[in-house]
Amino acid sequence: MRADRLMNIMILLQNRGKMTAKELANELEVSDRTILRDMDALSTAGIPVVSDRGKEGGWRLLDNFRSKLSGLNMDDMKSLFLFPSGKLLEDLGLNSQALDTRHKLLAAIPGTYRDEAQAMWERIHIDSGTWRQSKEKAHALKTVQQAVWESKKLKIDYEQVDGKQKERLIEPLGLVAKGNKWYLVASRDGELRNYRVSRIHSTKIENETFSRPLHFNLAAYWEQSKVEFIQKLPKYDVQVEIHPEIMKRINFTGKFVQVIDTENQHENEWIPATLRFNDKQEAIEFILGFANKIKVVSPNDLPDKVVSLAKSVIDFYHHE
Template structure:
């Protein structure tokens, strides 16, 4: 609804200070032309909206103008009670208090929202860990977090994927928890980079502070970074037929393979399927693990390579 969008524009400008029409359009999932019409509507309604031109231009509210509208609805209030896992909060040094923070929050909101908030709290719990907890060592997290809070440059010794360690001087902009892993988002030589905190061998806070980019938004950047990472992942697609006996097992191996589609069983009751791997070697190892319960249809050269790998395994153990 347009009224909700106008309110959201005011809240965004109030919280962020200044945003371009393009940024607002992206955030609210409308066109820039719609945003410009909304700005006219807000001006005619007496809201002091100002447009700054130039390189660092954008829309902003008149200085010292603040609305008294929170924009909170029932769903917003319920979402406030869906806290992250205690493990992540402990990583950041937020130790659990005697009185749960949600108790304090519950006491501060209007009575009309309290019942819905209580229901949300009692019925939904978020656990960001895995079934077999493999907690990464994040000994540098405290230092990294301090540098983020204080906007101070940070010298890190970072272990790259190939095992080589490199020293880097970065400007830490924020921390992101992805599952049970922590990532540092930082600027280096003017470029935004992601660093897994568990790979930071040492971290030293420098005396020099830095100025955060005015247009940087951590959540927006991370979403875009994820999309680009997924788009650049390698893909190796395989057409197979699956024996009915392994269907239940294979559905639990999503870490190594992605199901693209399955079809109705054929005359032999085998199930045609399309599988996606990161690369050919990953596909070979996965197929070998199911022995004679997976038939490879394509690529045509893959069955021979599976056989070759199987022969290598047999020779290795025969010579033991």
């Protein structure tokens, strides 16, 4: 473990130039004291690490030193060839270079890695799109991307859930591709917020730049944001029994099914399950769609609601 950590310290210093003991400790999840001991070990091993004191101080490698240890293993090397969806690269204006980049990388890596890296490239393809072409267009993406690169404030007209547009002045911090959709993570009035790029109707890059929040990590923030979003989603659970005839269809959609208890299948072969919906109306419409193949166990008032909707459909077509 310590040998790996020492190698990681060298790679971090090589890539970032200078880091304090605290920054290294946070990055490697160890104590400041451990980092100081590691620096002593590197010096003893002949690695020229030096400490600059003062406000702008920190640890660094001597300018004329470059480690020959990349720290890359076989899995690391192969993962470099798992490029994201071509559509996402095209959105960022990078698609035309994608194949050239991999060819260059293949030519640059050691021969011992080359065959397996090329095999990974030829056998794995990542497509983040949907089966049906989305009509959603992120027309503002190019301007948003420029503002992110240049750390400039951005004025946007943003469409809210209710369809109304409001002007916002934001500090764009990063772009996230979720599936085939783009989201902008930005700071507004000191708070981090997420904006769906397709809902941005107009943009204007301001001349004023901004400073990124200290220690902001886009990937870590997004993962936490997803957790919080899911926790806030409304949920309406329904206990049901499902006829085996439609089990494959239920499992295939996967959208509403939370628990299916096949071990406790009833003598009549009906299967207990829990379905989770956003609200009661969504549950009523879904259950009605399967006619007499889903039986509601609870909530107790739900069967009457399903019957009421069924009667309204019958009445509607009888009067046509």
